[in-house]
Amino acid sequence: MAFRSKRPEHGGPPELFYDKNEARKYVRNSRMIDVQTKMAGRALELLCLPEGQPCYLLDIGCGSGLSGDYLSDEGHYWVGIDISPAMLDAALDRDTEGDLLLGDMGQGIPFKPGSFDGCISISAIQWLCNANKKSDVPAKRLYCFFSSLYSVLVRGARAVLQLYPENSEQLELITTQATKAGFTGGVVVDFPNSAKAKKFYLCLFSGPSTFLPKALNESNDEEETRESEFTSERIPYRMARRGLVRKSRQWVLEKKARRRRQGREVRPDTPYTGRRRKPR
Numbered sequence: 044m045a046f047r048s049k050r051p052e053h054g055g056p057p058e059l060f061y062d063k064n065e066a067r068k069y070v071r072n073s074r075m076i077d078v079q080t081k082m083a084g085r086a087l088e089l090l091c092l093p094e095g096q097p098c099y100l101l102d103i104g105c106g107s108g109l110s111g112d113y114l115s116d117e118g119h120y121w122v123g124i125d126i127s128p129a130m131l132d133a134a135l136d137r138d139t140e141g142d143l144l145l146g147d148m149g150q151g152i153p154f155k156p157g158s159f160d161g162c163i164s165i166s167a168i169q170w171l172c173n174a175n176k177k178s179d180v181p182a183k184r185l186y187c188f189f190s191s192l193y194s195v196l197v198r199g200a201r202a203v204l205q206l207y208p209e210n211s212e213q214l215e216l217i218t219t220q221a222t223k224a225g226f227t228g229g230v231v232v233d234f235p236n237s238a239k240a241k242k243f244y245l246c247l248f249s250g251p252s253t254f255l256p257k258a259l260n261e262s263n264d265e266e267e268t269r270e271s272e273f274t275s276e277r278i279p280y281r282m283a284r285r286g287l288v289r290k291s292r293q294w295v296l297e298k299k300a301r302r303r304r305q306g307r308e309v310r311p312d313t314p315y316t317g318r319r320r321k322p323r
């Protein structure tokens with residue numbers, strides 16, 4: 044995967060990184076505002092909400108309220124949660140219509156069960172994969188987040204979380220904890236062949252599995268299927284791998300299946316997959 048070389052989460056905790064100077068960019072920088080608004084629009088599209096029906100939505104990592112403004116423009120009501128006081132102050136200065144809450148998503152979502160019809164998040168979830176203090180355990184914080192998110196959604200609702208995973212291992216960590224919390228769904232990758240426009244959307248279902256939306260391609264008229272699905276069924280990877288002979292056909296097939304679940308490009312299986320070549 045190709046990602047930006049300098050990642051903000053490597054510079055410290057989000058409540059310190061998103062200070063007043065950083066919050067000011069989300070208010071004055073037209074390009075940043077445009078990018079955030081487009082990603083919010085795409086996330087709302089992937090939620091597949093009923094047309095013409097206002098919904099009560101949760102915006103995780105709402106920041107200065109740019110994504111929330113888009114939700115309001117589409118006729119929805121929303122509540123935003125963010126860990127940065129500076130970003131929430133910027134949202135208040137902009138007179139956003141949603142309710143705002145200061146909180147750490149890694150400690151859970153503090154709302155009653157079944158409160159929301161859906162959830163979106165823009166560029167926030169990857170922050171939970173970093174330990175900023177000794178007591179932070181990414182896997183536990185992710186599970187706490189996803190289990191509480193599962194609770195606050197009405198059954199059958201969706202959550203669409205746009206994120207910037209650092210690598211495939213980090214993406215697998217996130218999807219694994221979402222699955223443990225009870226979610227089904229998958230990862231939708233828009234513009235997979237573009238270094239700049241490539242976007243990852245984790246689409247989660249709080250009820251029975253439904254269809255996974257199509258990913259966007261570079262062509263406006265075409266859509267490219269580039270999704271990685273997962274379910275809540277636990278698969279004993281390590282137990283299954285113990286009896287496999289390294290480089291055997293079954294070992295190769297299992298490795299390719301694992302890479303597909305991670306959202307990577309993998310060549311199709313053929314009768315020649317894993318076949319040993321004769322020495323030249």
